[in-house]
Amino acid sequence: MTSPIIAAKGLRKRFGAVVAANDVNVDIMPGTISGLIGTNGAGKTTFINMITGYLQPDEGSILLNGQEIVGRSPREITRLGVARSFQIPQLFDSLTAIENLALAESALESKGIGGFAILSDKALEKKAGETLERFGLERFGHALAGTMPEGVRKLLDIAVAMVGSPSVLFLDEPTSGVSSEEKFPIMDRVIAATRADNVSVLFVEHDMEIVRRYSDRVLAFFEGRVLIDDKPDVVMNDEQVRTLIIGEDKTHG
Structure with missing residues (x-):
C-alpha cells in the first residue's frame, strides 16, 4: 500500500480567540x-503555512516521508522537498526571469558565490x-520580472518554486489576478510540469471551474477544520459546501 508523502495529524492553531486550525488531519x-x-478565514493558508514551516502548530504532527518536520524552518522544509508559491508572486522585479531562477537554484544548492556574481554562473x-x-x-528569459504580464509572473513564481525538484508543491491562488483567457493555459502548464515529475500538488483556489477541472480530490475548509475531503463532484454537490462555501463567496477567501 502506498504511503502518504505528508501525513498531518491533529493540527491545531489559535490566534488569540480565533481557532485557525481545529484538529486538521490530511x-x-x-x-x-x-x-x-x-471562505475567508477558513484555515486554508494557515494549513499551508504550518506544512511549509512558516507557522508552527500549537498541537499536532506533520510527517514528511515518515519524518517529523514540526519545528523545522521553511528553508529546511524546502530542501526536504516541499515547495510553495504565493498569491502575490515573490520575485525580484529588477532581475530577469533567468536571474530569478538562477538565484533560487543557487540558494537551494548553497553555492558559495558572493553577491550577484551568481548571475554569471553558466x-x-x-x-x-x-x-x-x-x-x-x-x-521572457531576459525580460525584467517587474515588466511581465501578471499571468507570466504567476508562472515564473511557480517555476521558481519548482527549481529544487520538490515532491510536494503548494500553490496559493495560482489564477488570482489573471485574465479569464489566461487561467486555463496557466494551469495546463503547471499541471503538465508537475505531472511529468510526479509532484503532488495542493492548490488554494476560489474559481470552481479550475477546481473541478484539475483536482483529483477537493478539501473544503470551514472554521479551521476540514468539512469534507473527497472527489470534486462529491464535494461540489455537498449541501454544506454549497451553502457555507460556494453560496457565500465564490471569488475571495
Missing part, C-alpha cells in the same frame, strides 16, 4: 492534485533556461 499521496476551497543559467522551457516562458 494525508497527501504521491502524484495527486488536490484543490483546497473555503551552469545555473543553463538550468534556468531549461526550467523556462518547461513552463513555456523562453521568450
Whole structure:
C-alpha cells in the first residue's frame, strides 16, 4: 500500500480567540492534485503555512516521508522537498526571469558565490533556461520580472518554486489576478510540469471551474477544520459546501 508523502495529524492553531486550525488531519499521496476551497478565514493558508514551516502548530504532527518536520524552518522544509508559491508572486522585479531562477537554484544548492556574481554562473543559467522551457516562458528569459504580464509572473513564481525538484508543491491562488483567457493555459502548464515529475500538488483556489477541472480530490475548509475531503463532484454537490462555501463567496477567501 502506498504511503502518504505528508501525513498531518491533529493540527491545531489559535490566534488569540480565533481557532485557525481545529484538529486538521490530511494525508497527501504521491502524484495527486488536490484543490483546497473555503471562505475567508477558513484555515486554508494557515494549513499551508504550518506544512511549509512558516507557522508552527500549537498541537499536532506533520510527517514528511515518515519524518517529523514540526519545528523545522521553511528553508529546511524546502530542501526536504516541499515547495510553495504565493498569491502575490515573490520575485525580484529588477532581475530577469533567468536571474530569478538562477538565484533560487543557487540558494537551494548553497553555492558559495558572493553577491550577484551568481548571475554569471553558466551552469545555473543553463538550468534556468531549461526550467523556462518547461513552463513555456523562453521568450521572457531576459525580460525584467517587474515588466511581465501578471499571468507570466504567476508562472515564473511557480517555476521558481519548482527549481529544487520538490515532491510536494503548494500553490496559493495560482489564477488570482489573471485574465479569464489566461487561467486555463496557466494551469495546463503547471499541471503538465508537475505531472511529468510526479509532484503532488495542493492548490488554494476560489474559481470552481479550475477546481473541478484539475483536482483529483477537493478539501473544503470551514472554521479551521476540514468539512469534507473527497472527489470534486462529491464535494461540489455537498449541501454544506454549497451553502457555507460556494453560496457565500465564490471569488475571495
